[in-house]
Amino acid sequence: MEDVMQKSIKASNITFKYDEATIINNITFQIEKNSFITIIGPNGSGKSTLLKLLASNLKPQGGTIVLNDISLTQYSTKGLAMEMAVVPQDTAISYDFNVMDIVLMGRNPHIKRFSKETHHDLEKVKDAMVATNTWHLRDRSINEISGGERQRAIIAKAIAQESKVILLDEPTSSLDIHHQLEVLELLKSINKKQGVTIIAVLHDINLAARYSEEIILLHKGCLVTMGKTEEVLTVEALKKAYAMEMIIDRNPYTGSIQINPISLIKKSNQPQNKRIHLVCGGGTGKGLIQSLVEGGYVVTIGVVNRGDGDWEMASIYKLQMAEELPFSEIGEGTIEKAHRLADAADIIIMTDLPIGWGNLKNLDILYKQLKKGKKVYAFNNKNKFDYTGGKALKKLQLLKESGLIFIEDKEHMLHVLEASV
Numbered sequence: 001m002e003d004v005m006q007k008s009i010k011a012s013n014i015t016f017k018y019d020e021a022t023i024i025n026n027i028t029f030q031i032e033k034n035s036f037i038t039i040i041g042p043n044g045s046g047k048s049t050l051l052k053l054l055a056s057n058l059k060p061q062g063g064t065i066v067l068n069d070i071s072l073t074q075y076s077t078k079g080l081a082m083e084m085a086v087v088p089q090d091t092a093i094s095y096d097f098n099v100m101d102i103v104l105m106g107r108n109p110h111i112k113r114f115s116k117e118t119h120h121d122l123e124k125v126k127d128a129m130v131a132t133n134t135w136h137l138r139d140r141s142i143n144e145i146s147g148g149e150r151q152r153a154i155i156a157k158a159i160a161q162e163s164k165v166i167l168l169d170e171p172t173s174s175l176d177i178h179h180q181l182e183v184l185e186l187l188k189s190i191n192k193k194q195g196v197t198i199i200a201v202l203h204d205i206n207l208a209a210r211y212s213e214e215i216i217l218l219h220k221g222c223l224v225t226m227g228k229t230e231e232v233l234t235v236e237a238l239k240k241a242y243a244m245e246m247i248i249d250r251n252p253y254t255g256s257i258q259i260n261p262i263s264l265i266k267k268s269n270q271p272q273n274k275r276i277h278l279v280c281g282g283g284t285g286k287g288l289i290q291s292l293v294e295g296g297y298v299v300t301i302g303v304v305n306r307g308d309g310d311w312e313m314a315s316i317y318k319l320q321m322a323e324e325l326p327f328s329e330i331g332e333g334t335i336e337k338a339h340r341l342a343d344a345a346d347i348i349i350m351t352d353l354p355i356g357w358g359n360l361k362n363l364d365i366l367y368k369q370l371k372k373g374k375k376v377y378a379f380n381n382k383n384k385f386d387y388t389g390g391k392a393l394k395k396l397q398l399l400k401e402s403g404l405i406f407i408e409d410k411e412h413m414l415h416v417l418e419a420s421v
């Protein structure tokens with residue numbers, strides 16, 4: 001019993017259909033009080049429909065939704081409005097009210113029948129309008145302000161309503177980046193300071209990652225996963241929902257996880273099984289790997305250390321690799337594998353990677369292929385190259401004498417490859 005009381009919302013096996021099409025398919029989840037949760041998923045996955053079900057604007061054909069231990073079906077309109085405010089996706093309003101009148105409507109559940117708003121109601125309205133930066137718009141017609149201003153006004157109405165749950169459908173969709181952050185910061189602050197549960201549909205995964213503590217991930221009306229943001233936003237889960245490869249790292253400024261989608265669409269009229277072996281490491285080859293794979297080349301990698309940026313990118317594309325344990329010196333078996341991969345390649349490229357004692361043997365791969373008469377390219381080093389006290393530089397000199405071709409950067413390399421096809 002105690003457990004149930006803690007839950008703000010409990011949805012059990014909810015199913016919703018439009019005609020014969022199942023839009024929400026047997027979804028079960030619980031949302032704790034004071035949560036900041038976002039619903040994400042690709043277009044048409046059922047996010048808005050789920051929000052409308054939670055708002056009781058739609059009724060599920062199967063399953064139940066319980067708010068604070070009471071089924072949604074038991075609430076009167078006013079009773080539900082005391083508990084829950086809704087900011088819909090479409091904020092267009094057909095009547096020509098001024099902005100303050102609209103925000104004041106948020107106080108309706110609190111105003112007794114046939115009574116007028118009190119000073120307290122007006123104070124609440126003003127507070128909400130100041131917080132959403134709409135107070136200066138109070139006398140303007142709701143239909144004569146911008147879409148972004150209207151969105152903020154509707155959020156002000158929801159805040160003025162003083163309910164313990166606010167549902168929002170894409171609250172930042174028509175806002176510029178400044179107002180997006182302002183609105184999400186505001187929602188975060190009322191979530192933290194006033195304990196208001198925020199449930200928002202967001203299509204921007206990075207904003208969801210930055211602001212929400214928990215995420216519901218939908219795909220074709222089914223729940224892919226739900227849980228703490230960092231646990232839900234995994235490459236696997238996102239791949240399943242969005243049918244795209246993504247790289248996940250951390251935003252160095254905000255510390256929140258950051259999703260970088262990678263397109264896998266291969267161009268058709270492209271190079272035809274030409275094999276390229278890439279000697280890279282430490283993330284110096286990430287961009288090139290992506291461009292080469294998307295360009296239709298068969299790319300092999302190595303030796304790289306497991307877990308580094310290039311290894312991660314190559315793993316996403318499932319490339320053949322000669323890989324070594326993290327921070328380990330290249331072993332005999334691994335270098336042999338790298339030689340075999342390079343033997344099978346038409347072209348060898350070395351990125352702008354630093355060479356230390358651990359990966360010095362990688363230079364031997366280049367030397368062997370030069371001796372075989374293959375084209376071997378190396379990026380002109382912009383960073384420090386030699387961490388072996390001169391040994392790597394000596395080997396580089398030998399490579400130069402053996403015909404190593406230097407290129408400037410990734411774009412230059414792609415240009416050279418294109419010209420040589």
Ligand SMILES: Nc1ncnc2c1ncn2[C@@H]1O[C@H](COP(=O)(O)OP(=O)(O)OP(=O)(O)O)[C@@H](O)[C@H]1O
Binds near residue numbers: 045203
């Ligand atoms: N009124 C309706 N009648 C019939 N089908 C509908 C209706 N509203 C939505 N749908 C369908 O239900 C599915 C889910 O729509 P929904 O708007 O919930 O998805 P969504 O994830 O919010 O999408 P988006 O990211 O594009 O806003 C879609 O296939 C949509 O075409």
